Amino acid sequence: REPSKLVARGAFIVIEGLDRAGKTTQVKKLCDALYDAGHNIQTIRFPDRTTPIGKMIDSYLQSKTEMDDHAIHLLFSANRWEKSKWIKETIAKGYTIVCDRYYYSGMIYSAAKQNPELSLKWAKSPDIGLPRPDAVIFLNLDPEEAEKRGGYGTEKYERKEMQQRVRQLFLDMEYVRHDEAIDMIVIDAGKSVQQVADSIYSEAAITVDAAEGGKARGP
Numbered sequence: 590r591e592p593s594k595l596v597a598r599g600a601f602i603v604i605e606g607l608d609r610a611g612k613t614t615q616v617k618k619l620c621d622a623l624y625d626a627g628h629n630i631q632t633i634r635f636p637d638r639t640t641p642i643g644k645m646i647d648s649y650l651q652s653k654t655e656m657d658d659h660a661i662h663l664l665f666s667a668n669r670w671e672k673s674k675w676i677k678e679t680i681a682k683g684y685t686i687v688c689d690r691y692y693y694s695g696m697i698y699s700a701a702k703q704n705p706e707l708s709l710k711w712a713k714s715p716d717i718g719l720p721r722p723d724a725v726i727f728l729n730l731d732p733e734e735a736e737k738r739g740g741y742g743t744e745k746y747e748r749k750e751m752q753q754r755v756r757q758l759f760l761d762m763e764y765v766r767h768d769e770a771i772d773m774i775v776i777d778a779g780k781s782v783q784q785v786a787d788s789i790y791s792e793a794a795i796t797v798d799a800a801e802g803g804k805a806r807g808p
């Protein structure tokens with residue numbers, strides 16, 4: 590389906606959360622619901638493990654290769670820059686993009702490693718200039734609960750202490766509203782799949798209507 594000529598642009602919506610918070614499940618449900626409501630939708634996820642850079646990230650996450658903390662951080666960022674032009678063009682055409690993780694994960698997971706040479710400030714800098722989301726929805730879940738969802742797998746950051754630090758950094762980020770203007774919407778991800786989906790949808794629908802009606806700030 591082609592976007593209508595009357596739409597100013599699509600929205601850029603990011604879903605964030607800890608490992609196993611339900612991001613992939615909810616991205617799918619949100620895309621389906623927005624599509625059914627008549628919007629044109631595209632989806633994207635980070636890391637995008639299909640590109641050459643994404644393959645290096647995948648290998649690192651599976652502990653098949655070791656990498657300096659700065660080097661892997663820059664690869665995660667480069668993996669977003671690979672899609673930057675596509676994001677801008679796609680929303681300009683009138684498609685709303687629902688994105689599974691973005692630069693918030695980038696800066697926070699790296700900062701949560703507690704490497705004294707890798708501050709949150711340093712971690713932010715390579716992502717400066719990437720398209721800014723219209724809405725960031727954080728799926729908030731206690732790492733103890735996340736672990737119960739089938740238990741963590743074997744990937745690099747799937748340890749409870751790491752996830753606790755990640756969660757705290759995300760919740761701190763909610764209050765960082767000055768220069769970055771991060772308007773993060775926090776949603777309780779401990780409820781049922783449908784309850785979480787309904788909460789996300791009501792927030793997302795407002796954002797999409799504002800973008801399509803030409804009333805949202807630019808990306």
Ligand code: T5A
Nearest residue numbers: 608609610611612613614635636665695698738746781782
């Ligand atoms: N990372 C990422 C960085 O360090 N820097 C970066 O810049 C970026 C972008 C991989 C890792 O990379 C790090 C963060 C990660 O550690 P990933 O590929 O997105 O990132 O992998 P995960 O986030 O680990 O993906 P998961 O698949 O584990 O988590 P999801 O997508 O949040 O969860 P989902 O939807 O797959 O659901 C997990 C399980 O829970 C169930 C589902 O059925 C499924 O079994 N579930 C629920 N159960 C009960 N109640 C609910 N409401 C449920 N919702 C889902």
Ligand code: NA
Nearest residue numbers: 609612613689
């Ligand atoms: Na996922």
